[in-house]
């Protein structure tokens with residue numbers, strides 16, 4: 001007990017002091033005014049909502065996804081909401097040449113870039129792992145390799161602007177989730193790549209921030225359709241989720257947890273009692289409803 005206290009008390013004090021010391025300034029929407037931002041996967045869901053928030057804050061926006069008709073509507077709405085400018089580029093992130101072209105387009109349009117928001121995901125199945133290795137490879141291309149490709153292409157501009165990279169991940173990128181094996185693998189890959197890169201940027205005195213976003217279930221149309229009846233946790237609103245991601249990026253936070261308590265607290269027990277967390281996760285599935 002005495003020894004535990006000797007270790008624990010200074011440790012907690014140090015952790016608190018560190019938190020206090022590293023506390024960042026408050027978020028102000030003006031932080032995004034006139035900033036040049038790419039948002040991927042912005043034709044629907046959280047990406048679309050991020051575009052609208054950025055438009056409202058007066059950013060220059062370049063949105064991308066595959067469906068041209070939806071992107072045209074998003075751009076029109078962004079202009080109504082007050083975007084400094086809004087453009088789109090349609091294409092698939094399966095294609096690394098396209099991923100690079102999106103960053104080139106930003107360079108052409110603005111000559112610089114302040115924030116790269118990587119958010120798109122390819123569609124996958126919601127069910128037990130079906131042994132399809134080809135699908136895992138394809139999903140890694142879309143959900144992971146295109147993120148790496150765009151980051152490599154954007155880093156020279158981001159270094160000059162002291163910009164930010166925002167990576168949208170998931171609880172399934174921090175702890176194993178059943179029925180999401182390929183998806184979960186791509187999200188873990190993002191954590192490995194971007195958390196290591198963040199370390200190197202600091203070591204090289206490169207002022208580019210990397211924000212990894214750990215999201216719980218969000219009420220986007222696609223997610224609601226996918227998990228319907230099977231995954232029984234409550235879903236948080238996509239509009240607020242989009243705003244929290246932008247705030248975290250603007251404040252250069254290392255990670256964003258949304259919804260905070262339902263993501264942060266479970267992860268606190270992950271390293272101490274992983275079997276308990278696994279059990280609680282399994283309990284939130286109703287596999288009888290699985291089609």
Ligand SMILES: NC(=O)c1ccc[n+]([C@@H]2O[C@H](COP(=O)([O-])OP(=O)(O)OC[C@H]3O[C@@H](n4cnc5c(N)ncnc54)[C@H](OP(=O)(O)O)[C@@H]3O)[C@@H](O)[C@H]2O)c1
Pocket residue numbers: 040041042043044045046047064065066067070091092093094118119120121122123142168169170171215216217218219220221222223
């Ligand atoms: N919703 C949730 O519950 C939840 C939970 C945790 C994490 N997240 C993460 O949040 C992010 C957004 O999720 P969301 O629910 O908003 O997804 P969503 O509504 O399904 O949107 C996905 C976006 O990606 C685009 N996309 C799909 N395949 C593509 C491809 N091959 N190439 C380029 N773009 C492609 C889609 O547009 P097109 O079809 O037009 O290409 C769409 O704009 C994702 O990173 C997801 O993993 C979501």
Ligand SMILES: *[C@@H]1O[C@H](CO)[C@@H](O)[C@H](O)[C@H]1NC(C)=O
Pocket residue numbers: 068090091092
């Ligand atoms: C963009 O969308 C249009 C219309 O759907 C399509 O003809 C074109 O091939 C798409 N471009 C890319 C790069 O996929």
Ligand SMILES: *[C@@H]1O[C@H](CO)[C@@H](O)[C@H](O)[C@H]1NC(C)=O
Pocket residue numbers: 161162163207
């Ligand atoms: C890094 O860039 C941000 C945003 O431009 C700036 O506020 C911050 O002071 C910079 N930090 C360093 C160490 O230069």
